Amino acid sequence: MSLVTSAELLYNAEAGGYAVGAFNCNNMEIVQAIIGAAEAEQSPVIIQASQGAIKYAGLGYIAALVREAAENSPVPVALHLDHGTDFDQVMKCLRGGFTSVMIDGSHYPLEENIAVTRRVVEVAHAVGVSVEGEIGRLQGIEDQISVSERDVFFTDPEEARTFVQETEIDALAPSIGTAHGRYRGRPNLDFDRLKEIRDLTGISLVLHGSSGVPGEDIRRAIALGVRKVNIDTNIREAFVAEIRRRLAADPEEIDPRKVLGPARDRATEVIREKIRLFGSSGKA
Numbered sequence: 159m160s161l162v163t164s165a166e167l168l169y170n171a172e173a174g175g176y177a178v179g180a181f182n183c184n185n186m187e188i189v190q191a192i193i194g195a196a197e198a199e200q201s202p203v204i205i206q207a208s209q210g211a212i213k214y215a216g217l218g219y220i221a222a223l224v225r226e227a228a229e230n231s232p233v234p235v236a237l238h239l240d241h242g243t244d245f246d247q248v249m250k251c252l253r254g255g256f257t258s259v260m261i262d263g264s265h266y267p268l269e270e271n272i273a274v275t276r277r278v279v280e281v282a283h284a285v286g287v288s289v290e291g292e293i294g295r296l297q298g299i300e301d302q303i304s305v306s307e308r309d310v311f312f313t314d315p316e317e318a319r320t321f322v323q324e325t326e327i328d329a330l331a332p333s334i335g336t337a338h339g340r341y342r343g344r345p346n347l348d349f350d351r352l353k354e355i356r357d358l359t360g361i362s363l364v365l366h367g368s369s370g371v372p373g374e375d376i377r378r379a380i381a382l383g384v385r386k387v388n389i390d391t392n393i394r395e396a397f398v399a400e401i402r403r404r405l406a407a408d409p410e411e412i413d414p415r416k417v418l419g420p421a422r423d424r425a426t427e428v429i430r431e432k433i434r435l436f437g438s439s440g441k442a
Contacts, residue, residue, distance in 0.1 A: 161225060161228045161237050162257060164258035164288050165416075170441065174441060175381075177384055177436040179204065180238060181204070183223070184214060185214075191425035193233075196431060200440050201233060201439050201440070202234045203235055204237075209243065210354050218421065220237075227235070227242070236257050236373070237255065237314055238256065241262045244262075245274065259287060262329035278349070290327060291321065292332075294334075329363070329364050330361050332352065345370070352382050353382045353383075366388045369389050373435050376435055392432070393429065401418070
Protein backbone atom coordinates (compact mmCIF):
# COMPACT_ATOMS: atom_id res chain seq x y z
CA MET A 159 0.00 0.00 0.00
CA SER A 160 1.01 3.63 -0.29
CA LEU A 161 2.86 5.35 2.52
CA VAL A 162 0.65 6.78 5.27
CA THR A 163 1.27 9.51 7.83
CA SER A 164 2.41 8.76 11.35
CA ALA A 165 -0.55 10.82 12.59
CA GLU A 166 -2.88 8.20 11.10
CA LEU A 167 -0.98 5.39 12.80
CA LEU A 168 -0.87 7.20 16.14
CA TYR A 169 -4.60 7.98 15.94
CA ASN A 170 -5.31 4.25 15.69
CA ALA A 171 -2.79 3.51 18.44
CA GLU A 172 -4.57 6.02 20.68
CA ALA A 173 -7.86 4.28 20.13
CA GLY A 174 -6.31 0.87 20.76
CA GLY A 175 -4.09 1.79 23.71
CA TYR A 176 -0.84 0.57 22.13
CA ALA A 177 2.28 2.15 20.64
CA VAL A 178 3.74 2.01 17.15
CA GLY A 179 7.41 1.18 16.79
CA ALA A 180 9.55 3.76 14.97
CA PHE A 181 12.66 1.96 13.77
CA ASN A 182 15.70 3.73 12.31
CA CYS A 183 17.09 2.54 9.00
CA ASN A 184 20.53 3.07 7.48
CA ASN A 185 20.64 0.69 4.52
CA MET A 186 18.58 -1.73 2.42
CA GLU A 187 18.99 -4.69 4.76
CA ILE A 188 17.66 -2.78 7.75
CA VAL A 189 14.67 -1.52 5.74
CA GLN A 190 14.02 -5.15 4.78
CA ALA A 191 14.35 -6.22 8.41
CA ILE A 192 11.85 -3.60 9.59
CA ILE A 193 9.24 -4.36 6.94
CA GLY A 194 9.75 -8.10 7.36
CA ALA A 195 9.17 -7.86 11.09
CA ALA A 196 6.07 -5.70 10.64
CA GLU A 197 4.59 -8.13 8.12
CA ALA A 198 5.35 -11.14 10.32
CA GLU A 199 3.64 -9.44 13.26
CA GLN A 200 0.87 -7.85 11.14
CA SER A 201 1.76 -4.51 12.68
CA PRO A 202 1.74 -0.91 11.49
CA VAL A 203 5.24 0.52 11.48
CA ILE A 204 7.16 3.79 11.21
CA ILE A 205 10.46 3.61 9.35
CA GLN A 206 12.55 6.64 10.19
CA ALA A 207 15.77 8.16 8.96
CA SER A 208 18.07 10.41 10.93
CA GLN A 209 20.48 13.02 9.63
CA GLY A 210 23.25 10.43 9.76
CA ALA A 211 21.28 7.91 7.71
CA ILE A 212 20.42 10.53 5.09
CA LYS A 213 24.06 11.63 4.88
CA TYR A 214 25.24 8.03 4.56
CA ALA A 215 22.68 6.56 2.16
CA GLY A 216 21.25 9.67 0.52
CA LEU A 217 17.75 11.06 0.93
CA GLY A 218 16.65 9.72 -2.46
CA TYR A 219 17.86 6.21 -1.73
CA ILE A 220 16.20 6.14 1.70
CA ALA A 221 12.89 7.39 0.33
CA ALA A 222 12.97 4.98 -2.62
CA LEU A 223 13.77 1.97 -0.43
CA VAL A 224 11.00 2.69 2.05
CA ARG A 225 8.49 3.56 -0.67
CA GLU A 226 9.26 0.27 -2.45
CA ALA A 227 8.85 -1.62 0.83
CA ALA A 228 5.54 0.07 1.61
CA GLU A 229 4.03 -0.33 -1.85
CA ASN A 230 4.68 -4.06 -1.78
CA SER A 231 3.49 -4.64 1.77
CA PRO A 232 0.01 -5.20 3.22
CA VAL A 233 0.88 -3.34 6.45
CA PRO A 234 0.64 0.47 6.82
CA VAL A 235 4.03 2.20 6.76
CA ALA A 236 5.01 5.80 7.49
CA LEU A 237 8.34 7.34 6.42
CA HIS A 238 9.54 9.71 9.14
CA LEU A 239 12.40 12.20 9.48
CA ASP A 240 14.00 11.68 12.88
CA HIS A 241 15.49 14.80 14.54
CA GLY A 242 15.28 17.27 11.70
CA THR A 243 17.25 20.27 12.89
CA ASP A 244 16.35 23.00 10.44
CA PHE A 245 13.58 24.17 8.14
CA ASP A 246 15.52 23.53 4.92
CA GLN A 247 16.18 19.90 5.78
CA VAL A 248 12.53 19.33 6.57
CA MET A 249 11.54 20.86 3.23
CA LYS A 250 13.91 18.50 1.39
CA CYS A 251 12.26 15.56 3.11
CA LEU A 252 8.79 16.82 2.22
CA ARG A 253 9.84 17.09 -1.41
CA GLY A 254 11.43 13.64 -1.17
CA GLY A 255 8.19 11.94 -0.19
CA PHE A 256 8.44 11.68 3.60
CA THR A 257 4.97 11.40 5.15
CA SER A 258 6.05 12.47 8.63
CA VAL A 259 8.76 14.80 9.95
CA MET A 260 10.24 15.75 13.27
CA ILE A 261 11.55 19.24 13.82
CA ASP A 262 13.85 19.28 16.83
CA GLY A 263 14.02 22.81 18.17
CA SER A 264 14.66 21.65 21.73
CA HIS A 265 18.03 23.41 21.82
CA TYR A 266 16.28 26.77 21.38
CA PRO A 267 14.54 28.82 24.09
CA LEU A 268 10.84 28.02 24.29
CA GLU A 269 9.55 30.90 22.19
CA GLU A 270 12.06 30.26 19.41
CA ASN A 271 11.29 26.53 19.50
CA ILE A 272 7.59 27.36 19.13
CA ALA A 273 8.26 29.67 16.18
CA VAL A 274 10.48 27.18 14.33
CA THR A 275 8.12 24.29 14.96
CA ARG A 276 4.99 26.23 14.02
CA ARG A 277 6.57 27.25 10.71
CA VAL A 278 7.23 23.59 9.88
CA VAL A 279 3.69 22.60 10.93
CA GLU A 280 2.13 25.22 8.66
CA VAL A 281 3.97 23.91 5.60
CA ALA A 282 3.81 20.20 6.42
CA HIS A 283 0.11 20.18 7.27
CA ALA A 284 -0.62 22.03 4.03
CA VAL A 285 0.71 19.02 2.10
CA GLY A 286 -0.77 16.37 4.37
CA VAL A 287 2.36 15.50 6.35
CA SER A 288 2.35 15.04 10.11
CA VAL A 289 4.79 16.72 12.49
CA GLU A 290 6.52 15.69 15.71
CA GLY A 291 8.05 18.31 17.97
CA GLU A 292 10.36 18.13 20.97
CA ILE A 293 10.66 20.15 24.14
CA GLY A 294 13.30 19.30 26.71
CA ARG A 295 16.61 17.64 25.80
CA LEU A 296 17.80 14.05 25.98
CA GLN A 297 21.20 12.96 27.17
CA GLY A 298 23.51 11.33 24.64
CA ILE A 299 24.19 11.69 20.96
CA GLU A 300 21.77 11.70 18.05
CA ASP A 301 23.95 12.06 14.96
CA GLN A 302 25.20 15.68 15.10
CA ILE A 303 23.21 16.57 18.23
CA SER A 304 25.24 16.05 21.40
CA VAL A 305 23.96 16.83 24.87
CA SER A 306 26.24 16.47 27.88
CA GLU A 307 24.95 15.39 31.26
CA ARG A 308 25.13 18.88 32.72
CA ASP A 309 22.97 20.25 29.89
CA VAL A 310 20.20 17.69 30.28
CA PHE A 311 16.87 19.01 31.44
CA PHE A 312 13.46 17.42 31.66
CA THR A 313 10.37 18.81 29.98
CA ASP A 314 8.34 21.27 32.00
CA PRO A 315 4.67 20.14 31.80
CA GLU A 316 3.27 23.68 31.64
CA GLU A 317 5.69 24.60 28.88
CA ALA A 318 4.68 21.43 27.07
CA ARG A 319 1.04 22.51 27.17
CA THR A 320 1.92 25.93 25.74
CA PHE A 321 4.14 24.34 23.10
CA VAL A 322 1.45 21.92 21.91
CA GLN A 323 -1.27 24.57 21.86
CA GLU A 324 0.75 27.12 19.94
CA THR A 325 2.41 24.79 17.42
CA GLU A 326 -0.48 22.35 16.71
CA ILE A 327 1.95 19.45 16.32
CA ASP A 328 0.66 15.89 15.93
CA ALA A 329 3.00 14.26 18.45
CA LEU A 330 5.28 15.45 21.25
CA ALA A 331 8.65 14.04 22.31
CA PRO A 332 9.20 14.99 25.97
CA SER A 333 12.37 14.49 27.97
CA ILE A 334 11.65 12.26 30.98
CA GLY A 335 14.96 10.48 31.56
CA THR A 336 15.72 8.42 28.47
CA ALA A 337 18.93 8.90 26.49
CA HIS A 338 20.25 8.28 23.00
CA GLY A 339 22.79 5.50 22.56
CA ARG A 340 23.78 2.85 25.10
CA TYR A 341 22.89 3.25 28.77
CA ARG A 342 25.55 2.93 31.45
CA GLY A 343 22.93 1.66 33.88
CA ARG A 344 19.18 1.36 34.18
CA PRO A 345 17.44 4.59 33.14
CA ASN A 346 15.33 6.27 35.78
CA LEU A 347 12.21 7.52 34.01
CA ASP A 348 10.04 10.25 35.53
CA PHE A 349 6.61 8.68 35.09
CA ASP A 350 4.87 11.31 37.21
CA ARG A 351 6.16 13.96 34.82
CA LEU A 352 5.07 11.89 31.84
CA LYS A 353 1.55 11.57 33.25
CA GLU A 354 1.30 15.30 33.94
CA ILE A 355 2.46 16.15 30.43
CA ARG A 356 -0.11 13.79 28.98
CA ASP A 357 -2.89 15.14 31.21
CA LEU A 358 -2.11 18.75 30.26
CA THR A 359 -1.63 18.23 26.53
CA GLY A 360 -3.78 15.22 25.60
CA ILE A 361 -1.41 14.60 22.70
CA SER A 362 0.25 11.37 21.52
CA LEU A 363 3.66 11.18 23.19
CA VAL A 364 6.92 9.83 21.78
CA LEU A 365 9.58 7.97 23.74
CA HIS A 366 13.03 8.60 22.29
CA GLY A 367 16.12 6.69 23.38
CA SER A 368 14.12 3.54 24.08
CA SER A 369 16.80 0.94 23.29
CA GLY A 370 17.87 -0.46 26.64
CA VAL A 371 14.79 0.73 28.53
CA PRO A 372 13.37 -2.29 30.43
CA GLY A 373 10.21 -3.81 29.01
CA GLU A 374 8.16 -3.08 32.10
CA ASP A 375 9.05 0.62 31.85
CA ILE A 376 8.10 0.69 28.17
CA ARG A 377 4.72 -0.86 28.98
CA ARG A 378 4.15 1.63 31.79
CA ALA A 379 5.00 4.55 29.50
CA ILE A 380 2.54 3.25 26.90
CA ALA A 381 -0.15 3.00 29.56
CA LEU A 382 0.51 6.70 30.31
CA GLY A 383 0.07 7.86 26.72
CA VAL A 384 3.22 7.06 24.75
CA ARG A 385 2.10 6.10 21.24
CA LYS A 386 5.41 6.10 19.33
CA VAL A 387 8.53 4.33 20.60
CA ASN A 388 11.87 4.94 18.88
CA ILE A 389 14.38 2.12 18.50
CA ASP A 390 17.79 2.43 16.84
CA THR A 391 20.67 1.21 19.03
CA ASN A 392 19.21 -2.27 19.60
CA ILE A 393 18.95 -2.78 15.83
CA ARG A 394 22.54 -1.69 15.27
CA GLU A 395 23.78 -3.94 18.08
CA ALA A 396 22.02 -7.02 16.69
CA PHE A 397 22.99 -6.31 13.09
CA VAL A 398 26.69 -5.70 13.74
CA ALA A 399 27.01 -8.53 16.28
CA GLU A 400 25.77 -11.02 13.71
CA ILE A 401 28.21 -9.67 11.10
CA ARG A 402 31.05 -10.11 13.58
CA ARG A 403 29.92 -13.63 14.40
CA ARG A 404 29.73 -14.66 10.74
CA LEU A 405 33.13 -13.24 9.88
CA ALA A 406 34.72 -14.80 12.95
CA ALA A 407 33.32 -18.19 11.94
CA ASP A 408 34.61 -17.82 8.38
CA PRO A 409 37.26 -15.09 7.96
CA GLU A 410 37.68 -16.03 4.30
CA GLU A 411 34.07 -15.24 3.38
CA ILE A 412 33.86 -12.60 0.64
CA ASP A 413 30.18 -12.82 -0.32
CA PRO A 414 28.42 -9.88 1.40
CA ARG A 415 25.07 -11.63 1.01
CA LYS A 416 26.22 -14.42 3.31
CA VAL A 417 27.14 -11.84 5.95
CA LEU A 418 24.47 -9.18 5.57
CA GLY A 419 21.60 -11.64 5.06
CA PRO A 420 21.98 -13.27 8.49
CA ALA A 421 22.51 -9.81 10.04
CA ARG A 422 19.21 -8.72 8.49
CA ASP A 423 17.48 -11.81 9.88
CA ARG A 424 18.81 -11.17 13.37
CA ALA A 425 17.64 -7.55 13.23
CA THR A 426 14.21 -8.80 12.16
CA GLU A 427 14.02 -10.97 15.28
CA VAL A 428 14.84 -8.02 17.54
CA ILE A 429 12.30 -5.77 15.84
CA ARG A 430 9.58 -8.44 16.15
CA GLU A 431 10.27 -8.62 19.88
CA LYS A 432 9.86 -4.85 20.16
CA ILE A 433 6.62 -4.86 18.18
CA ARG A 434 5.15 -7.44 20.53
CA LEU A 435 6.30 -5.38 23.52
CA PHE A 436 4.60 -2.26 22.13
CA GLY A 437 1.29 -4.10 21.70
CA SER A 438 0.91 -3.40 17.98
CA SER A 439 0.98 -7.01 16.76
CA GLY A 440 -2.15 -7.80 14.80
CA LYS A 441 -3.12 -4.13 14.52
CA ALA A 442 -2.29 -3.66 10.81
